[in-house]
């Protein structure tokens with residue numbers, strides 16, 4: 001069973017039943033065209049009193065799922081390690097540092113959490129095809145989960161996506177369409193495809209299940225720490241992981257299972273800083289030329305920019321830019337001091353944490369969680 005009640009538009013507040021709407025709020029999305037942050041992104045609303053009771057009897061992140069867990073594919077996703085990296089913590093003078101290592105998901109990335117829920121929806125609805133735009137990780141993840149469930153994945157990815165991610169997409173048997181240009185061009189191509197085919201669209205934020213799926217990492221952190229941390233450090237491209245982590249703690253608060261939100265630190269590559277500049281100036285503008293070595297967070301128009309900035313406001317968070325040099329240095333430190341080989345976008349989180357400590361945003365006594373979102377073997381050119 002599920003404790004889901006209804007969808008609610010994060011812009012106008014209008015409410016919808018589960019199958020009344022699949023993607024954006026139809027009112028707010030009128031006139032939407034690719035190239036601007038998505039209007040009318042939906043959030044799930046639950047029967048919070050019943051959820052609280054069920055959680056207190058037996059805590060389980062799946063209690064907060066939109067869908068009955070009986071629809072989930074059988075490939076295990078999530079429940080990833082959470083631990084204190086002793087040497088790294090000592091070197092940062094941050095004794096209460098924790099790592100949530102989501103690179104140990106089946107396809108090697110955090111994105112499996114979103115793919116799992118969208119594939120579960122395809123199983124529930126009896127739909128056989130799912131389309132997705134991706135810089136690489138969401139695509140290799142969807143290909144992986146679709147293979148486990150016997151569904152067809154159709155992928156639109158930039159031609160210059162890292163070779164290992166393209167290999168993952170192929171080995172899992174997905175249909176791969178290379179798109180000239182960036183992630184933003186792939187996003188538009190996937191929207192066009194799903195408008196004319198009987199399939200589900202897994203574009204991030206466009207399909208609200210992607211945010212709801214990513215939420216499970218936040219719920220696991222709450223369970224594994226046994227408390228709400230002071231800070232969670234999140235690498236940010238399109239803003240959907242940030243929104244997912246935020247939603248987890250909002251749901252826990254609404255259910256009366258916690259009494260505060262963690263502060264969120266959004267870390268962006270300097271050339272892909274649309275969320276950071278929106279947060280600082282209050283005025284949205286695209287990233288001019290997103291060309292970071294951290295391909296997973298290289299985005300011109302972050303689809304979930306509005307929610308990302310709201311999450312930073314509500315959690316008294318911060319946003320920060322890091323250079324490619326800082327990212328590469330942090331990638332090596334993470335590998336040599338914590339034993340974790342993370343892809344550049346995940347190493348960006350450590351670079352951002354280091355800057356936040358230097359600026360005294362994060363104090364030595366704070367409990368901080370570093371979210372590692374993708375495995376380093378997915379992109380070895382960065383290391384070369």
Ligand SMILES: [Zn+2]
Pocket residue numbers: 009010011012013014025026027028029040
């Ligand atoms: Zn709306």
